[in-house]
Amino acid sequence: MPELVKLTIDGKEIEVPAGTLVINAARQVGIEIPAFCYYEGLALQAACRMCLVEVEKAPKLLTACTLPVAKDMIVRTETPQVAAARKGMLEFLLANHPLDCPVCDKGGECELQDMTFRYGAGESRFSEEKQHIEEQQWSPVVFFDRPRCILCFRCVRICNEGMGVAALGVINRGARSEIAPNKGDHLECDECGMCIDICPVGALTSGIYRYKTRPWEMEYAGTICTHCADGCKTTLSVRNGRVIRGNNRDHSGINGEFLCVKGRYAFDFLEHPERLHQPLVRRGVELQHASWKEAVALVAAKFNEVRERGGAFGVIGSARTTNEENFYLQKFARSWLNTNNIDHRRSGDVVALLDALAGLPGSLATTADVYHAGAVLIVGADLAQQHPLLSFQVRANVRHHGARVYVVHPHPQREDKVAAQVVRARGLAGIGQIREKLAGEQSLVVLFGEHIQGADVRRLVEMLPATARYVALVDYANSRGALDMGLLPDLLPGYQPAPAPGLSLQEMVGASLDVLWVVGANPLQGRARASGFLVVQELFLTETARQADVVFPAAAAYEKTGSFTNVCGEVQRLKKGPAVAGPKTDLEIMGLLARQMGHELAPPLPEAVFEEIRRSVAGYNIPYATFVTGAASATQYPNGPIARQGSSELIRSARDTLFTSGTLGRYCSVLNSVRERDLVRVEE
């Protein structure tokens, strides 16, 4: 605990830890010091001089954003001299700033507008013509309008420090300085849009939101990203039932300001022209439109018929449907279709990890732990591509806390740059080489991908200090939740053993089942169906849906309420963004089928099913208040051995990059537009 320092700001006495910056100390007593270039978490810049304050005994005004507090310091932020300085700085900034607010996309949420309104002069004293420079498009998502730039260098710092990409730089000096992209006239980067969001003015603007609307014209729904497993909170801005943009301006959620290209821009699949809006039924050889009533009746009749004669069902769930839907699906299958043939595409060996952690409670790392841990070990995953948020957390940890990072991967990774040690080897063999070093790490977080699975997971846990905390990396938004909810042939929700294990996904797609029911997955990619009757719930006519007998159009995660469990086992709430006409949520579809079949399962309402999950699934008894307010709650794991039955299968990650997202990614034109260059590949 650093010692406390007492100082006075505008007559208010305050005690803060030594080393605190005056700007932050002032915030603590509710005094706002205007700032452009200062941004919490990034390197100090002192470029804009907006934060000048008066300090007693100092001959000149000082920048509050770089000034650490000192004992008995007396700071004044509201003197005439400070006011004149602020006014003067704004006048400088506006010297060549165009009067663009009516057309500028930042208008309404622009820090320069706000500051000028609060601290600036009412009139301009300049009569000179402003220098106009044409706007430039740097990438499909990044536009740059140079005259609007106030050279705060936030974008440069976030891209370099935060993203580890360093695609933006400053060229020239002094008044000629300008922000420039890494490839001369365009950017080759992560396209995360972090620079756009962090820009205090409208110099960097987004190609997706471009000239569409205004911030006060939209409704906002804070939900969870539907792409990778990291579970970033993304706030969808909705106008007229259409999602216009995604961002996380309020810095809430486990990701703070962070979002990668997928969470920020990849929502356009919702409006893809190939989106299914009506059920399809196979008549003869062709799939034809049908009414919900007809399609539901057809499937229910078939299910009943097969059920009554004791036929074989197979059920394949999804890593992108909600916990509620997954729970309902397995309950439907197990209690009503009498089958344990239920599975989903597994992408990380969470089960082996939880089994190995029996007797070691509290050994799962949370997203925050990745930021706070003293050391991070990354094994067998390209974190920057597959887990952008975790990768961001690791970099922030190194910057702020000097964490030691160990990378074990046969191929070069972005994390190499910040690593204390890099081992170019695979899995346990690689870890063996740095075993002694790791043994000394008292606060270690281990992130491991597909290179470590099966029996290796236990060996890993045995090799490392008992205080280590783990994350088994999985692919998609609710991959972890699907496991927890028992979308497994041998395990019930909460990893309880199933009485008689059923067929796995690989076995089901090859077996000649009477009915195969696929909810939000695409297992028949590149293979023909073997089952007698195929029912698919999907957003698009995927390879699997194309072979189906009945296809139900499903709602996307952005269009429903429910919950996801992220890669670290944290449960977060989905909030419905736009309403959609035609498709129904998977939960509604299952509810319709159950009712038509004459079986009253639980009511297919997300809230009711979530209550049941909270009551019955081990580890999910999370505080309701935390959940409904949109914060993340960590789940507990069984903390006992998990009885696996049958041989453990080879688990393979889909190895999505920043610009792919499984089958869904194909329908995101934004991702495809930035992917054209095909720069990225995730090495095995």
Place this chain on the structure above:
Amino acid sequence: MASKVQEIIGAASAIAKGMSVTLGEMLSPTITEGYPDEPVRFEQRYRGLHVLERDENGLEKCVACFLCAAACPSNCIYIEAAENTAQQRISAGERYAAVYNIDYNRCIFCGYCVEACPTDAITHGHGFELASYDTASLVYRKERLLAPRP
């Protein structure tokens, strides 16, 4: 007797005074307007049906900044913005209003939109014959509000 005479004189003078006002008004120019037989005369600042103005080149002045919609207390302005391209230039700025509706079921002719507009694109014209049997027809689209090309 004298009081009777006085009474008559008093009454006559009162009538004369009243009639002088009446006759005087009869001879002075009329204020009442002959609408609908004659056109209406407006004060300059009368706030009637809005006009979306054009600039000297015939381009629309509106740049779809949404400020009028934000200022509107009865929330009756609806805008969708779009970007001008080299092939299709609608306004002089980077963006223009692809859709601009005013719902005259709700407009209270307060003039706040006119005050808010940074480009002087929206003004109050003198149109006032808005009555309709069909409320749906009271949502005026951009095409009806635009000033004719010069």
